[in-house]
Amino acid sequence: MKKGEAWASPFLSESDFLSCSMSADQFLQYLLAGLSQGSVYALVGLGFTIIYAVTRIINFAQGEFVMLGGMLSFTLGVSAGLPLAVAAILSIVITAIIGAIMYLLAIRTAKRASVISLIIITIGASIFIRGIAGTKEMWGVDAVRPLPFTGSESIGILGAYIQPQVLWVIGAAVLVTVLLQLFLTRTVVGKALKACAVNPQAAVLVGINIKTMALIAFILAAALGGIGGVVMAPWTMMSYHSGFMIGLKGFVAASIGGFKSPIATVIGGILIGVVENMVVGINYGPFTSQYMDVWGLVVLLAILLIRSGRLASEEA
Amino acid sequence: MLARLISKWPYLIMAVLLIVLILLPFDWFPGKYTTLMIFIGISTMVTVGLCLLMGYTGQVSLGQAAFFGCGAYISGVFSKYYSVNPWLAMLIAAAVTGVFAYVIGYPILRLRGNYLALATLAIGVIVWIILRNEGPGGPDGFSGIPALSIGGFAFDTSFKRYFLVWGFCLATLFISQNIVRSRSGRALRAIHGSEAAAESIGINVAQFKVKIFVLSAVYASLAGSLFAHHLRHISPQTFDAMASVKLVVMAVIGGLASVWGAIFGAGTTRLLSDEILVRYHVLSGWDIPIYGLILVLVMIFMPQGLFVALRSASYWLRYNWRELPSITKGIYERKVLRLRSGGVQS
Amino acid sequence: MSGTILETRGLTKAFGGLVALNDVDISVEAGKITAIIGPNGAGKTTFFNTIAGAYRPTSGDIIFNGETMKRTPWYAKAIPPRLRQKIFAERLQQYIPAHRRTTLGIARTFQNVLLFGSMTALENIMAGQHPRSRYGFFSAALKLPRARREEERISLNAMKYLNMVGLGTYAGQNALSLPLGQQKLLAIARALATEPQLLLLDEPGAGLNTLEKRELSELIHRIKELGTSIILVEHDMPLVMGIAEWIIVLDSGRKIAEGTASQIQKDERVIAAYLGEETD
Numbered sequence: 001m002k003k004g005e006a007w008a009s010p011f012l013s014e015s016d017f018l019s020c021s022m023s024a025d026q027f028l029q030y031l032l033a034g035l036s037q038g039s040v041y042a043l044v045g046l047g048f049t050i051i052y053a054v055t056r057i058i059n060f061a062q063g064e065f066v067m068l069g070g071m072l073s074f075t076l077g078v079s080a081g082l083p084l085a086v087a088a089i090l091s092i093v094i095t096a097i098i099g100a101i102m103y104l105l106a107i108r109t110a111k112r113a114s115v116i117s118l119i120i121i122t123i124g125a126s127i128f129i130r131g132i133a134g135t136k137e138m139w140g141v142d143a144v145r146p147l148p149f150t151g152s153e154s155i156g157i158l159g160a161y162i163q164p165q166v167l168w169v170i171g172a173a174v175l176v177t178v179l180l181q182l183f184l185t186r187t188v189v190g191k192a193l194k195a196c197a198v199n200p201q202a203a204v205l206v207g208i209n210i211k212t213m214a215l216i217a218f219i220l221a222a223a224l225g226g227i228g229g230v231v232m233a234p235w236t237m238m239s240y241h242s243g244f245m246i247g248l249k250g251f252v253a254a255s256i257g258g259f260k261s262p263i264a265t266v267i268g269g270i271l272i273g274v275v276e277n278m279v280v281g282i283n284y285g286p287f288t289s290q291y292m293d294v295w296g297l298v299v300l301l302a303i304l305l306i307r308s309g310r311l312a313s314e315e316a
Numbered sequence: 317m318l319a320r321l322i323s324k325w326p327y328l329i330m331a332v333l334l335i336v337l338i339l340l341p342f343d344w345f346p347g348k349y350t351t352l353m354i355f356i357g358i359s360t361m362v363t364v365g366l367c368l369l370m371g372y373t374g375q376v377s378l379g380q381a382a383f384f385g386c387g388a389y390i391s392g393v394f395s396k397y398y399s400v401n402p403w404l405a406m407l408i409a410a411a412v413t414g415v416f417a418y419v420i421g422y423p424i425l426r427l428r429g430n431y432l433a434l435a436t437l438a439i440g441v442i443v444w445i446i447l448r449n450e451g452p453g454g455p456d457g458f459s460g461i462p463a464l465s466i467g468g469f470a471f472d473t474s475f476k477r478y479f480l481v482w483g484f485c486l487a488t489l490f491i492s493q494n495i496v497r498s499r500s501g502r503a504l505r506a507i508h509g510s511e512a513a514a515e516s517i518g519i520n521v522a523q524f525k526v527k528i529f530v531l532s533a534v535y536a537s538l539a540g541s542l543f544a545h546h547l548r549h550i551s552p553q554t555f556d557a558m559a560s561v562k563l564v565v566m567a568v569i570g571g572l573a574s575v576w577g578a579i580f581g582a583g584t585t586r587l588l589s590d591e592i593l594v595r596y597h598v599l600s601g602w603d604i605p606i607y608g609l610i611l612v613l614v615m616i617f618m619p620q621g622l623f624v625a626l627r628s629a630s631y632w633l634r635y636n637w638r639e640l641p642s643i644t645k646g647i648y649e650r651k652v653l654r655l656r657s658g659g660v661q662s
Numbered sequence: 663m664s665g666t667i668l669e670t671r672g673l674t675k676a677f678g679g680l681v682a683l684n685d686v687d688i689s690v691e692a693g694k695i696t697a698i699i700g701p702n703g704a705g706k707t708t709f710f711n712t713i714a715g716a717y718r719p720t721s722g723d724i725i726f727n728g729e730t731m732k733r734t735p736w737y738a739k740a741i742p743p744r745l746r747q748k749i750f751a752e753r754l755q756q757y758i759p760a761h762r763r764t765t766l767g768i769a770r771t772f773q774n775v776l777l778f779g780s781m782t783a784l785e786n787i788m789a790g791q792h793p794r795s796r797y798g799f800f801s802a803a804l805k806l807p808r809a810r811r812e813e814e815r816i817s818l819n820a821m822k823y824l825n826m827v828g829l830g831t832y833a834g835q836n837a838l839s840l841p842l843g844q845q846k847l848l849a850i851a852r853a854l855a856t857e858p859q860l861l862l863l864d865e866p867g868a869g870l871n872t873l874e875k876r877e878l879s880e881l882i883h884r885i886k887e888l889g890t891s892i893i894l895v896e897h898d899m900p901l902v903m904g905i906a907e908w909i910i911v912l913d914s915g916r917k918i919a920e921g922t923a924s925q926i927q928k929d930e931r932v933i934a935a936y937l938g939e940e941t942d
Contacts (some may be wrong), residue, residue: 023475058430109617114377115429117615120568123561124611125380131605248441288488290449297438304435308426330830343854491803496810498802499816502781510715516772517856518764518793527799635706 028160028250030281031274036166036235037274039173040066043228043268044250045219045257046180053197054217061126062104063247067223068095068129069229070238071139074146076198084149098129099222103215126247134240143239149231165235168238172231176224177266184262193217197260245293249276252300257308272296337482347615350474354546354588357478357485359582361539363566364575365532370564371572372496372504373525376433377424379440379565384535385412385555386443387540389451392461392550397452402464406541410534417533440560450551456522457551464545477546484542485579488535492575504528508573558604565611571620665892666728667692667714673722675705675712678806682708684915687724690908694861695708695882695892697906699899699926701935704912706895707773710864714770715760724757726768727859731758765793769858771849773865777837783848784833787820790855794819820855827851827881843874847881854885864893867901879905903927911935 003024009282044062050061069091076298077087106125110117133139149168154161184190196213228246229238249272279287279295287295340353362384369375390409394400400408424435451456464471464480471477483497495501504523506514511521544550561587570581618625668690675683682705690696698706703896711717713724715731724731735756756765779788795816801809824830826845832840837848846866863882867875875898882905886892896902900911903923911919911926913935919926926932 058434096491106612106616113615113619116370116572117619119376119433120564121612121615123564124608124615126608127558127561127611128605128608131602131608134604135602249436253436255431261352291445294442294445297442300438301435304427304431305423308423308431494805495799495802498794499788499795499797499812500802502785503792505780505785506778506789506792509780510776513772513776513778514789515716515760516714516764517790517852519789520759520761529705531799565906655922 006136026160026281029162032160032162032166032170032279034274035270036169036232036273037277038253038270039170040178040192040228040232040246040269041249041253041272042173042269043176043224044246045253045265046177046262046267047224047256048251049257049259049262049265050193050217050224051221052220054193055107055214057107057122058251059120059218059221060119060247062130062225062250063223063243063245064126065095065099065128065225065243066229066232066246066250067238067240067243068098069131069226069238070146070233070242071133071144071229072226073230073233074144074238077138077146078144084147087146088230091230092223095226095229096219096223098168099218099225100215102129103218103223107214107218108211109114126243130240130243139240141240143235143237143242145237146234147228148234165231169231169235172227173266176227177262180224189216248300249273249293249296252296252303255300255303272299275299317654340478344628350478353475354478354481356579356583356586358539358543358546359563359566359586360485361488361542362532362536362563363570363578363582364488365535366563366567367570367572367575367578367581368492368496368504369528369532371508371574372501372530373507375525375529375530376429376526376564377436377532378433378557378564379436379443380532380536381555381557381559382440383413383417383536384540384543384559384563385447385552386416388536388544388550388555388650389447389540391541392458392544393431393452395545396458396461399575402462402545406464406538406545409541410570411439412536413537414530417530418526421529422522425522425525425529434561437557437560441557444552444556447555451552453551455552456550457553459549461544461548461550463548471545481542481546484538488538489575489578496575562607565607566618568611569614592642665692666690667726668893669725670713671723671725673709673712673724674720675708675717677721682915683719686912686915686917688862688910688917688920690893691889692732692890693744693886693889694907695732695886695894695905696908696910697902698893698895698910698912699897699902700912700918703914704935705915706912707864708894708915709912710770710862710895714768714862715758715763718757721755726763726766729766731763732756733758741820761793764856764858767857767859768862769853769856769860770862771853771864771866771887773868774848775842775845777845777852778848781837782834782894783829783837783840784817784820784824786837786852787823787855788816788847790823790852791816801874822849824848826854826884842869843871846870847878850881850885854890858890860891860893863892865895865897867896867898875901904933 016303043295044066047065048063051057051062058100072094073087074081077084077092080087082090106116110121113121134141137216148163148165149183150164153164155164177212182190184194185246193216195206195208196210200210203213216269232238252272253265253269256271257263257265275295276292280289280291282288340349361378366377366380387409388408390412391402391405394408396403420439423434424439425470427435448455463477471480496504503519505516506517506519507521507524514521515572540555543554566581566582566585567578569584570577570579633640666689668688670686670688673683673686673688674681684710686705698709700706708717712719719844733756773916778789781789795810797806797812800806801812821830821833826835827850828845829840829844829851832844837845846869850861850863850866866878866882870878879901882892882894885912894902894906906923909921909923909926910917911929918931918935919929922931
């Protein structure tokens with residue numbers, strides 16, 4: 001976040017809440033904002049989880065899919081003037097295709113690369129995507145805001161005033177999570193994905209094509225990211241580098257879920273979102289908006305260390 | 317006799333490069349490259365540490381720029397605001413950064429692969445945010461950092477600083493080379509080969525990992541201090557996550573397990589970003605995606621680094637250069653035949 | 663050399679619900695070749711790993727050369743022993759880590775060899791001299807005379823061990839370029855380079871042909887003559903019966919019998935445990 005760039009606050013006015021106490025409706029406001037932000041992190045986290053579960057790769061480019069979803073929906077919806085639903089769906093589809101291309105060109109060609117290599121490859125891919133988005137030929141350095149789904153007039157809920165887009169984000173996340181669960185448990189493809197996650201070698205023996213599953217995993221993850229971007233951008237705006245931080249927070253969510261449980265991932269994402277926004281609301285000491293991002297990362301570190309501590313106690 | 321001389325070609329090349337290195341700041345070569353070379357020297361110092369860390373113990377660090385920033389900020393603040401002798405400030409910065417790396421090292425280095433990368437990334441971002449908010453001047457940074465000097469002789473021109481930086485840089489490279497060839501270097505390579513086996517021959521793996529981590533942090537800190545005293549102005553933008561990634565690019569291109577490759581890696585990367593793209597305005601704005609592309613391509617096709625790949629290619633060339641014409645002819649015939657007969661192999 | 667070099671008391675190792683070692687009491691005589699046998703899944707490798715320090719015992723004690731492998735962490739030393747025992751129950755009991763045990767004199771080889779791939783054969787052995795040499799980063803970085811002297815000593819010693827296993831001519835070759843049989847010998851030489859009092863060999867005969875197994879037996883005898891105690895885990899019965907002076911039989915995590923080769927061959931429990939299982 002560079003000085004001078006617009007950072008759209010999720011709240012109506014940022015300067016009101018300077019003391020460290022919060023009234024009830026302020027609390028509700030921050031809570032809803034947190035739930036909404038957290039939903040996006042949850043979606044990103046689910047994307048991480050799916051790819052990791054199926055391929056054991058951590059896809060550093062996950063956040064960029066969110067960015068692409070938002071940027072594309074702006075270009076299609078505002079610049080090109082397409083109707084909202086069309087723009088949204090098209091953005092998601094294009095993002096998914098980009099995810100597929102990334103897998104085919106970067107990951108599959110790497111064949112049996114080491115962990116470091118794969119990490120660096122996905123980092124390289126994320127830089128590439130981010131860089132292209134930032135060139136003057138694409139979107140440049142400005143932040144963009146696609147049209148909100150149901151208008152931008154704030155609505156009042158129990159005394160808190162929020163933009164309606166906030167509810168769209170939460171709703172989309174809930175819907176997507178439910179659909180994802182159904183997909184994974186009820187459809188053949190979904191079950192095949194889970195099989196790969198549990199035991200890749202056995203999956204091969206039962207006739208599942210791992211490479212195809214990996215491709216599907218990437219497409220799914222990209223689509224999830226894209227959806228997150230499409231619903232989030234009208235609310236918080238999006239620019240070419242937004243993907244990085246979102247990706248990082250999404251990773252925290254995924255690690256809370258242990259990279260296997262979708263429900264824990266979603267809870268984790270929401271937790272991070274709420275913690276972040278509460279920090280902004282408290283606005284006291286180290287808990288200010290300037291340090292907002294830090295707290296999510298601290299949670300990440302705490303989780304990683306606790307997990308490794310439990311593993312380490314097996315040895316002397 | 318001539319054959320004997322040519323067979324020792326690595327030393328010849330090193331001698332030539334050394335001569336070039338010494339003559340460069342005198343501007344005998346067209347174009348003024350002194351400043352660029354200073355930055356390459358500074359980057360090389362950090363890259364060597366990263367190469368040791370990543371190449372020998374297999375620990376990925378995506379937060380190295382944080383140590384660099386710590387060195388720069390601590391050195392800058394102490395020498396400017398507390399009027400501490402810049403050399404002492406540099407030492408203090410190195411000590412503080414080293415202790416910091418030691419403290420976070422033990423818990424962090426228990427993590428493997430992906431998780432370690434993310435943890436170092438997180439720490440890098442946290443340090444960057446803290447420096448950006450709490451450092452003097454905030455996001456804009458501050459200037460007025462004094463230059464280094466010995467007695468009355470101040471390193472106040474690029475020319476003098478060039479030799480200072482490269483003195484440090486070469487010293488770092490020699491020290492690293494010595495470490496690699498020693499018992500500790502064997503221990504590092506053992507850890508890289510198999511941690512379990514390394515433990516079984518009495519190597520305290522956890523402690524070694526932390527030691528190398530601290531060493532790489534100290535290298536980065538010294539480089540950061542030199543950077544601060546050269547530029548005499550620092551801003552937090554220079555130490556963001558992207559900077560850490562660029563350092564990883566340099567290490568990767570140079571070859572993770574090679575000490576001297578670090579110069580190569582740092583050199584080519586800097587050349588690319590600072591000179592070609594910025595000075596000559598070639599595809600300006602596209603430097604970031606090109607980084608990404610290079611990173612991906614190098615890791616896919618030359619995971620051992622550009623340096624090693626080029627060396628293998630040069631060996632191959634040396635032995636097979638006589639057959640080159642016939643090899644080219646063979647490839648040409650195969651490809652042309654394929655096209656002419658409509659894709660069916662004859 | 664006489665006396666007990668290794669003792670375990672009530673050694674138990676559980677992985678969650680699976681109890682791999684169950685209350686195992688063993689006493690190994692110094693200077694002898696002891697073998698541990700048992701059907702698959704008996705817990706032999708787990709036993710090795712626990713003694714070597716790769717696994718932490720769930721409970722029980724390991725006593726090497728009269729010293730226990732239990733230890734109190736630095737932050738608990740101030741608390742008086744009785745209270746300490748109450749707070750730091752079995753679950754939190756710390757044991758001396760693997761690398762420290764190697765310095766104390768326990769060396770081991772691995773079932774899957776685990777040589778260092780980026781080093782030559784000689785360098786692998788030189789790495790094995792790590793616990794017996796003493797110069798650190800500082801001396802190395804500045805190429806102090808101490809470092810140079812140590813390096814000389816290390817390479818001479820390493821060459822000695824390499825020659826002992828008959829691989830002297832392969833000193834400069836990459837370790838992984840050797841055939842499996844020789845890789846296993848190299849691994850043994852590497853373990854010997856740590857100058858151990860007790861050498862643990864994990865399935866040294868696996869994957870070797872008859873000739874190589876004979877050479878292995880001779881090597882093990884030579885090692886014993888140096889004064890090193892040896893414990894080996896093996897599946898190959900002829901090999902074991904040929905060299906072992908004392909055999910301990912494990913089954914399902916418990917010790918079911920021990921004795922000389924002829925005693926074990928006639929022991930009913932042992933026969934029952936194997937149920938006529940053919941080895942080799």
